[in-house]
Amino acid sequence: xxxxxxxxxxxxxxxxxxxxxxxxxxxxxxxxxxxxxxxxxxxxxxxxxxxxxxxxxxxxxxxxxxxxxxxxxxxxxxxxxxxxxxxxxxxxxxxxxxxxxxxxxxxx
Numbered sequence: 001x002x003x004x005x006x007x008x009x010x011x012x013x014x015x016x017x018x019x020x021x022x023x024x025x026x027x028x029x030x031x032x033x034x035x036x037x038x039x040x041x042x043x044x045x046x047x048x049x050x051x052x053x054x055x056x057x058x059x060x061x062x063x064x065x066x067x068x069x070x071x072x073x074x075x076x077x078x079x080x081x082x083x084x085x086x087x088x089x090x091x092x093x094x095x096x097x098x099x100x101x102x103x104x105x106x107x108x
Contacts, residue, residue, distance in 0.1 A: 001033060006086070009041070009083065013051065018044065022040055022041070042087070045087045045091045046090075049095055052091075053095045053102070056079055057103065072106055
């Protein structure tokens with residue numbers, strides 16, 4: 001995983017919650033993410049699936065190039081791929097379902 005992936009997830013779920021999940025006091029303590037920490041981050045993603053979905057919908061709304069639900073879905077897939085293992089597949093499926101519901105009326 002990259003620093004970019006980590007910082008994007010921190011932005012979405014909130015720095016305090018992310019650091020607390022890893023039992024860290026500050027972002028300076030972020031060095032490398034080990035298997036146990038990855039599990040904590042994935043659990044954090046599970047607990048915040050709706051929040052992640054809402055933020056991704058808001059991001060899509062802010063993109064001038066996204067006019068239809070199909071374009072929104074393509075955008076979502078790019079974002080989910082970006083996060084890699086930080087967001088586990090079961091959470092990605094939940095996000096897809098909720099995102100699809102929220103963007104279904106955007107046209108075809």
